[in-house]
Amino acid sequence: MHRHHRTEIMLAAGLSAVAGFVDAVGFIHLGGYFVSFMSGNSTRAGALLADGSWLGVMLAMGLVAAFLAGVICGSLLRGAVPTHKRIVILLSIAVVLAAAAVMFDAGFWVALVPPMMAFAMGAENVVFERDGEVSIGLTYMTGTLVKMGQRIASALAGGERLAWLRYFLLWFALTCGSVLGGLAYHALNLDALWLAAAGILTAAVISRRVPVLG
Numbered sequence: 001m002h003r004h005h006r007t008e009i010m011l012a013a014g015l016s017a018v019a020g021f022v023d024a025v026g027f028i029h030l031g032g033y034f035v036s037f038m039s040g041n042s043t044r045a046g047a048l049l050a051d052g053s054w055l056g057v058m059l060a061m062g063l064v065a066a067f068l069a070g071v072i073c074g075s076l077l078r079g080a081v082p083t084h085k086r087i088v089i090l091l092s093i094a095v096v097l098a099a100a101a102v103m104f105d106a107g108f109w110v111a112l113v114p115p116m117m118a119f120a121m122g123a124e125n126v127v128f129e130r131d132g133e134v135s136i137g138l139t140y141m142t143g144t145l146v147k148m149g150q151r152i153a154s155a156l157a158g159g160e161r162l163a164w165l166r167y168f169l170l171w172f173a174l175t176c177g178s179v180l181g182g183l184a185y186h187a188l189n190l191d192a193l194w195l196a197a198a199g200i201l202t203a204a205v206i207s208r209r210v211p212v213l214g
Contacts, residue, residue, distance in 0.1 A: 011206060021178065022097070028182060
């Protein structure tokens, strides 16, 4: 992440906040399942399998499959468009989230809304990509916290003093986003997805002014 421009880091923090927002909405709505944190769903699926709760296993693994499909489709879309790849992906994510909100409001195939949320969060992770690899993970923070800890250790040993702040910013943004998502869900139910779609759309507009350095 140290190879990214400061403005890219700020954009990434905003997108992580949206990811935390959407994950909190999904977590509360589904009673403890995630739409962006697939390690949690995988662990829960294993525990539920041991308990013989097949319905819970199918729900957890269905969300994992939807997230993976989002990554795949996002990567294919990124490879298919010649220019403005980041903007196109963000606009596509906003459309998926808005469509999920429309389906909820219309009472039409509402059961598909959580998988659509997971799909959107999977696609979000290909926004920052270099050399075919994700360069900034936006919806999961375990690796980010590990890197932050390593940079803190390096600073204590006499290395760069503030390198850890970039990783802290991503974690903090996602955490704050999850708080807002929880509050929004209690106020709006799944209509909170309109706010998430607006956040992604805003990021798409802002990203036009953010340099792509790799």
